Amino acid sequence: MKIHYYPGCTLKQKTTALDISTREAMKRLDVELVEPEGWSCCGAEYPLTEEKIVGLAAPIRILRQVRDEGGDVLVTTCSFCFAVLKRADKALRDDPLKRKRINAFLKDDIQIDPLTKERTTGFEDYAGEVKVLHLLEFLRDRVGYPRIRDRIQRDLKGLAIAPYYGCRMLRPQKEMEVDQPDAPRLFEDFLEAVGCSAVDYPFKQECCGSYLSVSLPAADTEASYRVLRSARMNGARAVAVTCPLCFYNMDHRQDAIKETYLDFPGIPVVFFTQILAWALGVDKAVLGLGEHRVPADGVFSDIPATEVRT
Amino acid sequence: MTAKPKTKEKRIGLFVCHCGVNIASVVDVEKVAQVLKDYPGVSFSADYVYMCSDPGQQMIIDTIKEKHLDGIIVAACSPTLHEKTFQEAARLAGLNPYQIEIANIREQDSWVHTDKDKATRKAVKIVKSHVAKALQNENLEPIKVDVNRRALVIGGGVSGLQAALDIADHGYEVILVEKNPSIGGKMIQLSETFPTLDCSQCILTPKMVEVSRHPRIKLLTYHEVDSISGFVGNFKVRIKKKPRYVDETLCNLCGECEKVCPQIVPDEFNMGLSFRKAIYLPFPQAIPGTYTLDAEHCLGLNPVRCGKCKDVCDKKAIDYDAKETIVEEEVGAVVVATGYDLYTMQALGEYGGEKYEDVVNGLEFERILSASGPTGGVIRRPSDGKVPQSVVFVQCSGSRDTEHHLPYCSKICCMYTAKHAMMYRHRVPDGQATVFYIDVRTGGKAFDEFYQRTVEEEKVLYIRGKVSKIFKEGDKLIVWGADTLTGKKVEIEADMVVLAMAMVKADGVQDLLKKLKISTDIHGFLAEAHPKLRPVESLNAGFYLAGCAHGPKDIPETVSQASAAAAKVGNLFAQKELSHEPTVVPVNDELCSGCGICLTMCPYTARTLDPSRGVVVVNEILCEGCGACAAACPSGAAQQRNQTDDQIFSMLRAMLRD
């Protein structure tokens, strides 16, 4: 199976662990990932006002490139990118005015011919032809849990993982159309398919603080702390995330969290793709564990962790 | 029918109403009367400021007599308002009421147009069309129907009980059908009632006893209405008698059977907070006072599998071979009093509904408060029986939520929450009660005073803000709210949370209502005939509504409505015979080919095919004169009285002529 894959700029630079583990896992599942030619940053934020639609240009050109390369599906692992791409695509499908304006705006954009790799200008209007999927959806619907279960090489029974959805994957529900924001199953079903047990805890889609880690670190520290604490209290061995920003807030800034909340012992934060890759037999060395500030090696020991704190 | 006057000689009178400025500000009413003065068929034409007033009507009566009119047209508002008024005026003047035509030049003209010139011309056209129709109107007499002066009340809650008592006290026989083993409904589950704090069971059981002893009330518990056919004054009801497996006349409530029954079932009377046996008495004051064997949870009604209850019953009241039987009754009126249910807590995932034992709904809390409840009236939380030191009450749980749940207000929650908070503070004086609200609605008599007592005397903290999320952390329930009045986000650690869940249509009643063809609104509540002026009648003649089946309401309103419905039944039964509108659609045998197209059109199943003659026959009493069959009939055999095809074409020609 060949599928278009959008890593996003952060995955190529600061959070390569998410990219590497995704690739390794997909190899084991016979899924070939193809990045759209000349892709650029998606913009990270879907413009929320009716007038700031120039922010739609970046995601649309990525989707348009995928379409021109013959793809009808684009898979991404980063929740931020997922939200922008999906919402931009929907906006162009539903709103003819936005469709007209963005396509007109991108008219002079350079297009890269997929066969000749030549740069040309002018292309057919994009009208929402590409379906945007989060990797979790792709695994559930296109790969299927049976295939994953068939290829599992490590028994992760007893590994209690707290799935962290964050904000962008599920909300706003009317546009993301992934799962019910207050009672989701997508991530839990994935973890169970991979052999772990999914921890149920009340903070699984509460905000980690997002970009406020830069402008208002105190608020961010508290928000991330509450998520991690809740996961720990409910017996999780580690928290699984799908977003480099959540990872940054909860892993890189865990020191800051411990400085503010002195009796917090900490908890490792991992990417769901690392768990997937690990279960599929990928070597620990290729999971990108070096990027973690909170050591996560313990989670990936050859004997799965049986220590479950309640 | 009296002989119809010859068309050429018919003398029509025209009365054009100003309706104050409603019509006159757009339509030049004087001009209309003037223009039509010499129109063929019109013998008299006048305008007047308010035709519906006494002088207006008197004008009609006097003119009919003086000018020997055979028919009149009142050009005014919609016939739904005053057709009966003018028909009655005509009748008083000696004219057949069906010679009255109402030309609607208000809703169809002055209220929807602004161009005075065009509106006046349109009014003239409208009146001309009615002249054309009036010239062919026949004298008609209402169809008379007998009325069976017996009533059926569906539902044995407080509304059904009250309606049954009032109708029976009027002197009529009532059949009261209740699907549960005992009457009492939801009210018997309550602990205290606001604002008097009366013990609910103490004030309801006397009514229950009265119903059971009333000589004119036939009480059928553990029965369910299966279908109702017929029409107002003449209904045939099929009622399913569910097998109780216990003979209620023999059972003496000794309770031995219950002691030996091995099956344990969540007790629905206690909202699942305790258990009962498969053979059970729903509650101590149940009426009828008999045990009931719940076949669904019994080991098999088979003495080979288990015959313990039968063995110990020395009255020999238990019979495993009892079967479902059908009871048929004939009644003249039906009161639907099927009650309500609470919105499922499962829908409020973010409040931990159904997930956390200590998040309960109002009825569960009532059982916890009740002296006859699972905790003997001591407030204990379900999970571990601890007495909660901090209870949070969340109003509007599921109500007033247009986006995700129910858009309407459930009316009673503000009051019962105040009551719950007050009761909690009475019994746990050191405990903290907090209520999260958006508004506090206390419109009834002595209601606001009750609420103020809760705040001022019981020191219950009311925080204005809708709760965002409730979750469990260790032993406590964390409630995330906000105080919009001081602008603070608020977090409370509670031992127990009570959700004021929305009131919704009663479970399992939808099929019955569909079968009965009773109209309901989009939320499944019974639809009244007119929201302001006819709140206890259904548009389906002969059906009356009472209680929460009609919409959320408290006990005083329920009782009022039940008595009102009973009064309406009384109105119906007080008539010697019922009158049915004669503007029905008879069948012209000579033209009817028996094709049967009209049968499929009729929503009232008024038409049947007579196989021996090969023509369609209409039951004029069931026919409501909707005209669908007349429109569909290919041969013109179906012609509505005083609205024949000829008349309609005459109206069109009159309108289109100039």
Place this chain on the structure above:
Amino acid sequence: MRVKLKAGRDQRKFIKRIEELSGENVFACYQCGRCSAGCPVAPEMDLLPNQIIRLVQMGLDEEVLRSKTLFLCASCFTCESRCPKGIDMARVMEAVRHILDPKGKDAFGPGEIPPELAQELPQQVLVSIFRKFAK
């Protein structure tokens, strides 16, 4: 503090503009406060989310535009997912920020990040925060 509510053209213009930009009907809000109750950053805000939309309803543009709250919103959409009237409060916040845009300097701009921190931040954070809070 005495507020003289002017129901004048300026106030109506302001409300209309917010509704245009956000695509939301601000008068649908009945001030239940659920948005504020679930907002993760509310404890740090000077005006709660429900108060922001309240001020918009009242046409008090100056007070709303002065609020620090506008630049504390993390666009997490918790408010939107729980509002019983289906109002997307995050959009209303963005609309107010949009009106503020041409008026002042960056609420949070590149100059506010020390170089060492900038080195380790994921690109995602920089792009998103500048899109939201820089001019």
